[in-house]
């Protein structure tokens with residue numbers, strides 16, 4: 001049987017990068033994907049791409065800083081597909097990098113409001129539906145920067161927001177375990193998708209070096225020759241979302257081509 005046959009998975013933060021890949025993997029593996037993000041045009045494009053017939057996707061604009069919009073996304077899943085089996089939280093404020101000395105704490109608060117509280121808001125909105133199914137799976141997307149000195153600097157707010165999410169996972173795994181709701185985290189490292197591709201292009205151009213040189217610097221610390229792609233991270237997320245992970249909860253899974261191994 002396909003991994004997600006008959007299952008409905010809510011995906012937050014469906015833009016050009018990981019969210020699109022998770023949604024695609026859900027449909028590929030036989031599930032229904034309910035897509036949320038702030039920009040409806042991106043959602044329509046994603047749905048048309050992964051499900052041209054429109055039978056296994058539904059979408060609506062949902063900003064995870066707004067509780068009502070989180071609840072509306074969960075309601076859409078119930079209306080369209082009769083419930084929720086899993087939620088994968090991709091949405092994140094991941095573009096802000098700045099040092100502590102010149103920190104603008106208003107921005108730092110916004111990072112926490114999206115990455116930490118937004119993810120928890122969205123989780124809460126899905127809880128009644130997950131409970132009604134007799135169990136389910138919650139998948140957070142963290143970052144390797146939350147668990148080790150990263151290959152990036154000037155991102156204390158971002159790393160802290162994702163680290164707090166990983167910590168919340170432990171408490172929630174215990175809290176929701178009796179209802180057979182599992183809570184796990186995928187920790188990507190440098191993930192080869194549109195945002196990192198744009199970073200490599202930008203850095204190569206601004207330093208006047210070839211893109212291969214910049215990519216070489218990123219992969220230097222990895223055990224494997226190439227970085228993980230957003231598709232690799234999506235595959236880990238749909239595994240954790242599926243019943244094949246039925247005995248796995250409260251766990252962090254690094255998907256980073258072995259970057260921290262040496």
Ligand SMILES: NC(=O)C1=CN([C@@H]2O[C@H](COP(=O)(O)OP(=O)(O)OC[C@H]3O[C@@H](n4cnc5c(N)ncnc54)[C@H](O)[C@@H]3O)[C@@H](O)[C@H]2O)C=CC1
Nearest residue numbers: 013015017018063064090091092094143188189190191195
């Ligand atoms: N790119 C990388 O190498 C890494 C990415 N990550 C994490 O992976 C996930 C996906 O990242 P990418 O594919 O790189 O970037 P992305 O830009 O595709 O993903 C973030 C998405 O969240 C959306 N979003 C932002 N604020 C939102 C809000 N308030 N409500 C709803 N949606 C909102 C954005 O519009 C975007 O579509 C993020 O959680 C990111 O923190 C973690 C480690 C490395």
Ligand SMILES: Cc1ncc2c(c1O)C(=O)OC2
Nearest residue numbers: 094143144145150188189190
């Ligand atoms: C948003 C983001 N971009 C790039 C990277 C990370 C990240 O969290 C990370 O942990 O390692 C590389």
